[in-house]
Amino acid sequence: MQGMERVLQSDVRAPYVTMVTGPPGSMKSSFCMTLLSNHLTRTGEFGLYCTVEESVDSLLRGTTSMGLNVPNNLQLTDFTELRRENENMDYLKFTRRMIEHFKQQHGDRFTTFVLDSLGAIYSLTSVDEVMRKKMFGFFDFLRSMNLNVFIITERNVGTNAELQGNEGFLADAVINLGMDQRNGKLIRTLQIEKMRHCRHAMEKMAIDVGPNGMVILGPLFD
Numbered sequence: 001m002q003g004m005e006r007v008l009q010s011d012v013r014a015p016y017v018t019m020v021t022g023p024p025g026s027m028k029s030s031f032c033m034t035l036l037s038n039h040l041t042r043t044g045e046f047g048l049y050c051t052v053e054e055s056v057d058s059l060l061r062g063t064t065s066m067g068l069n070v071p072n073n074l075q076l077t078d079f080t081e082l083r084r085e086n087e088n089m090d091y092l093k094f095t096r097r098m099i100e101h102f103k104q105q106h107g108d109r110f111t112t113f114v115l116d117s118l119g120a121i122y123s124l125t126s127v128d129e130v131m132r133k134k135m136f137g138f139f140d141f142l143r144s145m146n147l148n149v150f151i152i153t154e155r156n157v158g159t160n161a162e163l164q165g166n167e168g169f170l171a172d173a174v175i176n177l178g179m180d181q182r183n184g185k186l187i188r189t190l191q192i193e194k195m196r197h198c199r200h201a202m203e204k205m206a207i208d209v210g211p212n213g214m215v216i217l218g219p220l221f222d
Helices: 028-043 056-065 080-085 091-109 118-123 129-144
Strands: 016-022 046-051 074-078 110-116 148-154 173-182 185-195 205-210 213-219
Touching: 016 028, 016 129, 028 046, 028 056, 028 074, 028 110, 028 148, 028 173, 028 213, 046 056, 046 091, 056 074, 091 110, 091 129, 110 118, 118 148
Parallel strands: 016 148, 016 173, 046 074, 046 110, 110 148
Antiparallel strands: 173 185, 185 205, 205 213
């Protein structure tokens, strides 16, 4: 992503699980689509983007509006039909099987995965002790697949990294996207709250949409 050198001093290595959090409108999906599209275009690897609440057509319209071209090696899939057909669907189990399928099909070429969003899955099930244990096992499974993973979830302003369970502790990184009011204008922001094994900037960064997706502009000073 353009400007990422302002945030990270080195790259991360799989397996790595990153939570992308923030309020509605903070462009979490756009952030992940920019990363995946650019990375897969550059490397030729295979990636999977799974959306629970938004259709693939809607996701593509948003991607096109940012000037991004979705590469052929990025598979987009949505759960919208499954939600209509089966209210008792075990979405984590289905996602695991889907990842295993593409891992068998593409092998080590399958390197990146986005789940959009965890909050949508939680809205369709009960967040209890059983679900928390399932989530712990799901994170272990993702790491066993040797993937770079981005899990999107909404978070209200001011709440901490535990989110709805222990995901903030289970994840290797937590990236918080937000919005600041400056001179009557909303400025979208990015800040690293947690990132294992990588030196990173602590400042809040201003972000925007450039000609080819999201761009990190630099530190946002008071």
